[in-house]
Amino acid sequence: VQPAMSSRSAGPLKPTETIDAGPLAAGPLTAGPLAAGPLAAGPLAAGPLDIGWATSGWYRGLEILPKPRFRQDVLVRNPTPEDPDLDGYARAAALAAGLSIDDAWWPGVVRHLGVLMARAASLEPNDIRDAPLPADSAAVFTP
Amino acid sequence: MIEDDRLGNGDAVAIAGDVRAGRVTATEVAQSALAAVKSGDGEVNSFTSVLTERALLEASKVDALVAAGEDPGPLAGVPFAVKNLFDVAGEVTLAGSRINGEDPPATADAVAVSRLTEAGAVLVGSLNMDEYAYGFTTENSHYGPCRNPHDRDRVAGGSSGGSGAAVAANFVPLTLGSDTNGSVRVPATLCGVFGLKPTYGRISRRGMFPFCPSLDHVGVLARSVRDLAMTFDVLHGHDPGDPVSVDRPPELTADQVDDGIGDLRLGVAGGYFARGGVPEALEAVATMAERLGIDRRVTIAEAGRARSAAMVITASEGAQLHLDDLRDRASDFDPMTRDRFLAGALVPASAYLMAQRFRQWFRVEMNRVLASVDVFLAPATPFPAPLIGQREAVVEGETVLTQPYLGYYTQPLSLVGLPVVTVPVSGASGLPLGVQLVAAPYREAVLLRVAAELERRGLCGIPEVGRRWT
Numbered sequence: 001v002q003p004a005m006s007s008r009s010a011g012p013l014k015p016t017e018t019i020d021a022g023p024l025a026a027g028p029l030t031a032g033p034l035a036a037g038p039l040a041a042g043p044l045a046a047g048p049l050d051i052g053w054a055t056s057g058w059y060r061g062l063e064i065l066p067k068p069r070f071r072q073d074v075l076v077r078n079p080t081p082e083d084p085d086l087d088g089y090a091r092a093a094a095l096a097a098g099l100s101i102d103d104a105w106w107p108g109v110v111r112h113l114g115v116l117m118a119r120a121a122s123l124e125p126n127d128i129r130d131a132p133l134p135a136d137s138a139a140v141f142t143p
Numbered sequence: 144m145i146e147d148d149r150l151g152n153g154d155a156v157a158i159a160g161d162v163r164a165g166r167v168t169a170t171e172v173a174q175s176a177l178a179a180v181k182s183g184d185g186e187v188n189s190f191t192s193v194l195t196e197r198a199l200l201e202a203s204k205v206d207a208l209v210a211a212g213e214d215p216g217p218l219a220g221v222p223f224a225v226k227n228l229f230d231v232a233g234e235v236t237l238a239g240s241r242i243n244g245e246d247p248p249a250t251a252d253a254v255a256v257s258r259l260t261e262a263g264a265v266l267v268g269s270l271n272m273d274e275y276a277y278g279f280t281t282e283n284s285h286y287g288p289c290r291n292p293h294d295r296d297r298v299a300g301g302s303s304g305g306s307g308a309a310v311a312a313n314f315v316p317l318t319l320g321s322d323t324n325g326s327v328r329v330p331a332t333l334c335g336v337f338g339l340k341p342t343y344g345r346i347s348r349r350g351m352f353p354f355c356p357s358l359d360h361v362g363v364l365a366r367s368v369r370d371l372a373m374t375f376d377v378l379h380g381h382d383p384g385d386p387v388s389v390d391r392p393p394e395l396t397a398d399q400v401d402d403g404i405g406d407l408r409l410g411v412a413g414g415y416f417a418r419g420g421v422p423e424a425l426e427a428v429a430t431m432a433e434r435l436g437i438d439r440r441v442t443i444a445e446a447g448r449a450r451s452a453a454m455v456i457t458a459s460e461g462a463q464l465h466l467d468d469l470r471d472r473a474s475d476f477d478p479m480t481r482d483r484f485l486a487g488a489l490v491p492a493s494a495y496l497m498a499q500r501f502r503q504w505f506r507v508e509m510n511r512v513l514a515s516v517d518v519f520l521a522p523a524t525p526f527p528a529p530l531i532g533q534r535e536a537v538v539e540g541e542t543v544l545t546q547p548y549l550g551y552y553t554q555p556l557s558l559v560g561l562p563v564v565t566v567p568v569s570g571a572s573g574l575p576l577g578v579q580l581v582a583a584p585y586r587e588a589v590l591l592r593v594a595a596e597l598e599r600r601g602l603c604g605i606p607e608v609g610r611r612w613t
Binding site for chain 1: 473
């Protein structure tokens with residue numbers, strides 16, 4: 001997983017780095033409207049995501065997407081809301097996006113996300129194409 | 144419902160001909176359409192607003208032009224309606240949502256609406272749809288489900304469900320829809336009408352509420368091929384106000400639809416497109432190919448992955464568009480769309496960009512396939528209209544989710560913006576089905592020639608509502 005570029009550092013954040021200044025220093029979990037939200041009270045409150053948030057802001061949260069394992073898991077079965085990796089990733093991503101997702105909606109959201117991630121992962125294998133995908137990822141498409 | 148003999152078979156070209164010749168007035172036609180909606184739409188629920196005053200005013204202007212001996216336009220007096228994501232001056236653009244219902248009314252018509260009215264067509268209302276166009280069934284929790292005129296216990300398809308149902312019920316002969324993943328082609332198929340999704344960028348989307356900007360198209364639903372052609376001719380053309388509008392000179396089609404298909408290379412899509420549907424959906428294509436004497440089969444590599452890429456792009460762009468509302472008032476979304484938008488908001492950028500890269504590869508692949516044939520045939524939907532509320536269906540022994548699976552055959556094609564015409568055919572169940580005709584970018588004229596030939600030979604056509612085909 002490529003870490004996000006920080007506007008306050010010269011290069012990508014390393015897994016061990018922390019955001020120690022600026023608005024994210026305390027992180028939305030401890031200071032923002034989600035401080036008392038589902039992450040603080042839910043099943044992951046004592047889990048690894050909680051530790052990530054408490055110590056290093058949002059990079060550690062994203063770190064819980066172990067790409068090889070995630071892809072293998074997703075490709076052989078549909079992820080479930082109980083999947084700790086997908087669920088944890090989704091909670092971290094939701095916080096990063098500023099989304100507060102009702103507990104009642106969570107299973108449906110994670111199920112849809114699992115499908116999307118599986119679909120996305122399926123695009124990378126190269127069993128028919130004779131060359132890598134083009135680099136062009138322009139969103140403005142010309143037929 | 145337009146039952147007056149003076150209105151011919153009810154298609155737009157016939158109506159316009161009668162209005163232009165003075166055999167009927169545009170006002171009479173508009174009154175007939177408005178009466179049909181009033182008496183019949185209570186059971187169908189295809190309209191979300193009826194614009195009586197505007198329709199009669201526009202019709203009177205057409206009549207005045209005819210009376211003065213001036214040209215009222217090629218669609219003179221043709222009543223039409225639009226999916227409620229198109230701006231209509233003075234009306235709130237709902238886009239199927241409750242949230243947008245709080246917006247102020249639009250101050251101007253969408254470009255597509257303007258072009259039709261400038262051609263003499265008369266707008267009579269706005270139409271039901273899936274919330275924010277994210278669906279294939281128009282089971283809208285805010286405005287109620289749109290019912291299929293052929294069986295009112297069944298869905299009309301989506302997301303332009305009202306657009307399909309209003310034409311099938313003969314409330315109006317012509318409607319506008321939008322197609323991102325199949326949202327014109329699916330309802331056209333399930334309702335048994337003709338549908339056209341032109342090449343991406345052909346028709347301006349200015350004034351149309353977006354869903355997924357890099358995939359959104361304007362499309363047309365109608366009762367005949369010549370109606371599709373005439374309407375396409377009026378609608379297409381460059382608009383600098385739409386960032387993806389293609390800058391090409393007009394390429395008119397209506398005068399070509401009777402040219403026949405003798406010089407065209409036709410094929411049938413194999414592989415992915417030859418499986419994945421119930422037998423009657425696949426047999427509809429095979430029968431049509433046999434009647435046309437088509438023996439060329441084209442194989443489209445990676446169509447399944449193309450559908451995957453379309454899903455990822457759609458979810459990501461759609462979620463981004465609605466991110467503020469997802470943060471602030473997610474409970475106001477239709478539950479059918481809310482969870483998918485929320486999931487889309489969590490998709491990593493790397494996944495989205497991978498899908499766009501795949502799309503570039505698939506574009507080259509499709510253009511390679513379309514260098515060997517002018518038009519190929521493919522199924523339009525994997526099964527006929529499901530029941531309202533039906534969540535699962537069985538295809539080839541496997542249980543699938545009804546709603547998303549309706550896009551199985553349409554999503555790979557719109558991913559790369561290809562022009563597609565869907566023609567209505569009969570299924571063994573007696574419910575309408577459809578066949579997609581697919582061509583290379585900007586070859587709408589060729590598609591419409593093939594569709595017209597099929598129509599002439601009786602291999603496709605509009606089924607009569609209330610009488611199932613056998």
